[in-house]
Amino acid sequence: MPSLVTYIIPGIVLLIIMWGFLKNIDCFSSFLIGAKEGMSTIKSILPSLIGLMVAVGVFRASGALDMVIGIMKPATDFLGLDSQVIPLVLLRPVSGSASLAVLNDIIQNCGPDSFAGRTASVMMGSSETILYTMAIYLSAVAVKKAPHVLAAALTGHFVSVIVASFVCKIFV
Amino acid sequence: MLNIIWIVMIVVGILVGAINGKINEIGTALLQSSGSGVQFALGIMGVVCLWCGLMRIAADAGAVDSLSKVLRPIINFLFPETKKNKEAEKQVITNLAANFLGLGNGATPSGIKAVSELQKSSKSNVAVKGVCMFLVINSASIQLIPTTVIALRTAAGSTNPSSILIPTWICSVAGCLSSIIIFLLLTGISEKRNNYAKRKKVKQ
16 A cells, blocks of 8 residues: 555646646646746756756865765764765755755765655755845845845754754654 | 855865875766766756646646635735735735745746835835845745655656655745744844834933
């Protein structure tokens, strides 16, 4: 008997398509429009991804990444984190493409179902690239300062790192 | 900032690698990682397009409107100005609902409109509390399905890519709540300080 979680995605797909059908939507046409948008999103992040994957790849191949991890290991062991996720913790608030590159690197190195792989996946999906978001919205209204936003957002990010680690330990 | 990080990673990487005697690996990494970028994009493209397509169906069927009804009381609580400013309310809700459904790019226009509406009551170049709250909520990504992550895991051969679904929900809610609480605390403290300073001035 497959676990409940595996029903979620097929369930949502079924729900959406039935809903669209009942609302007399041309589901396939809508699907095509959305899928094209998805493709253009990927196309637009591709150059950035290539740049960052090269940076992360070089950083890892040189041994510099392991040095950074080694320095921070005592702190992360104390907090119950897998030290392999440190690069993601540091880069997640800074850049979306860097986070993807680091997540990919962690998953390639540790495996998608390892503790590090799952924690990194959870961390990736539960916070946002705060610096980028702030830059876009604040520049759109010509505002320079946003009091307390960075402190609050980084706290949230830190909390989600700890919770991710904790939850991945329980939900094996 | 990204510029500095990128430069540092590559320069430090090459220098450290040369010192460590790993210049061979550096050369390979330079060439192979660029290929990894393309492989990665191709690997996730299928799932991403599938999901964007499905979400478009949901959006066309009125998913954003239905979500809005649920979100309205919460938004009115967090953004008191939306009780009077209905346009701001509409844009904030559209942005958060779109982000929730994973319509990332579709959320940005309404986000920009939301911030404009919320900020228009002030002429200074400091963001008003509403705009700050909006940024704080946007920094915690509460998504129904974290598509990119699941796509990545599928492409990497995970035995159960969607097993991270519930942990991610728990984690994003925890992050969002904690950042809202800290924001309200910090804002409350600085408001009390400002009021105290004003009263001191008046007394003098």
